[in-house]
Amino acid sequence: MDSFLFETNHHKTNRLTAPLADKMRPASLDEVLGQNHLLGKGKFLRNSIEKGEIPSMVFWGPPGSGKTTLAYLLADYAKIPFVPFSAVTSSIQDIKKMMKDLDGKRGKIILLIDEIHRFNKLQQDAFLPYIENGSIILIGCTTENPSFELNSALLSRLKVIVFNTLQESDIKEIIQKTLQDTEKGLGNRKLSLPDESIRLLVSYASGDARIVLNVLELVSNSLPADLFLVQEDFLREILQKKMPRYDKAGEMHYDLISAVHKSLRGSDTDAALYYMLRMLDAGEDPLYIARRLVRFSAEDVGLADPFALVLAQSVFNSCSVIGYPECDCMLGELILYLAMAPKSNSTYEAITNVRSELKSNPFEEVPKIIRNAPTTLMKNLGYGDGYIYPPETQEGIVAMDYLPERLQGKEFYHPLGSGKEETYKKRIQALRERLRKHEKI
DSSP: OOOOOOSSSTTTTTTTOOHHHHHHEEEGGGOOOOOOOHTTTTHHHHHHHHTTOOOOEEEETTTSHHHHHHHHHHHHHHTEEEEEEETTTTTTTHHHHHHHHHTTTOOOOEEEEEGGGGGGGGGHHHHHHHHTSEEEEEEESSSOOOOOOHHHHTTSSSEEEEEOOOOOOHHHHHHHHHHHHHHSSSSSGBOOOOOOHHHHHHHHTTTOHHHHHHHHHHHHSSSSOOBBBHHHHHHHHHHHHOOOOOOOSSHHHHHHHHHHHHHHEEEEEHHHHHHHHHHHHTTTOOOHHHHHHHHHHIIIIGGTTTTHHHHHHHHHHHHHHHHHTTTTHHHHHHHHHHHHHHHHHHHHHHHHHHHHHHHHTTTTTOOOOGSSOSSSSHHEEEEEEEEGGGGGSSSSOOOOSOOOGGGGGGGOOOOOTTTTTTHHHHHHHHHHHHHHHHHOO
């Protein structure tokens, strides 16, 4: 076990060399911001920590929300040896070696696996026997949805603890505390941030405490020693451009494309454009967005505006040819058109209705009158017997049994009557009425 460092006060870092973000880690549960739903008086997690009855858990939340900090704190409260690992820098072999060394030599430990989603689902199985026999309390930290990233066997043994993004008021409190703290923070530097600089920094942080502390440290190191006022222009030079937080294979990907769809359905042009550009500017493949909009044009706009599908396919083709970033205006135009278009999901519902029927009765026979008869045998069996070609009739319509016998009279398509579909609704009602009135052949 000597090769592994056990700590109960891991967050107490070297004051001279540690980054500001480590120095300013909360030293008690009451100092943790933004997670009152977990750590407020009487809440489950706080009670568990204070009693020392800590279950294996996965902390799920955005970057800089306090997941790793809380893992360190609960080890202090529980007085249990603590071993931190990172799935980014450690292999599963490192953990297995530690587990082997642990057998028979020590009691229970808290094992922190930061970025646990970086281990694949087979590697995650290595933890199961140690959780089962009680030799470890596993605390996994992840920014990704555990439902997608952890295998079901491991997830069933962990309690999922959801962390909130820090609010603007929390970030402001962190800024003020850091500027005033003379022991761990920048109080001795006597920096002063005007309101406009604080607003810029809060906006840039987007709820991430680590970002705001790293920026403050960079500002402190970059500003000449005889200057104390952090003007907005200087801060903007430090910040440059921040890449948006986004994972094309993770939950935010699905959240944002869902937001695009639902904003389009709700005819909110501004929200739909906002979410689409968030995805595009974060590096999403424009063809993925274009494909989803082609589907939307058929499923949610449908026959209320048939041109929507034509436009969507045209935009998809254009994006394929011209690429990013020039395709942004094309996608924007399509987003605005689809948001303003009348909506009808009657085509989707008709398909659903037919598939439901097919699931129950998949083998209904095609009526002989509309079967093809390419051979003499088939003609002798009555295939196609009595069929009349509708265009050759005076009215252009022939009443006959087109559906299988058991399904005759079924109506799968029900137009909603929005946009152009109002015309189609009248048309289909008239057609169905004429078919009912005609004597069937």
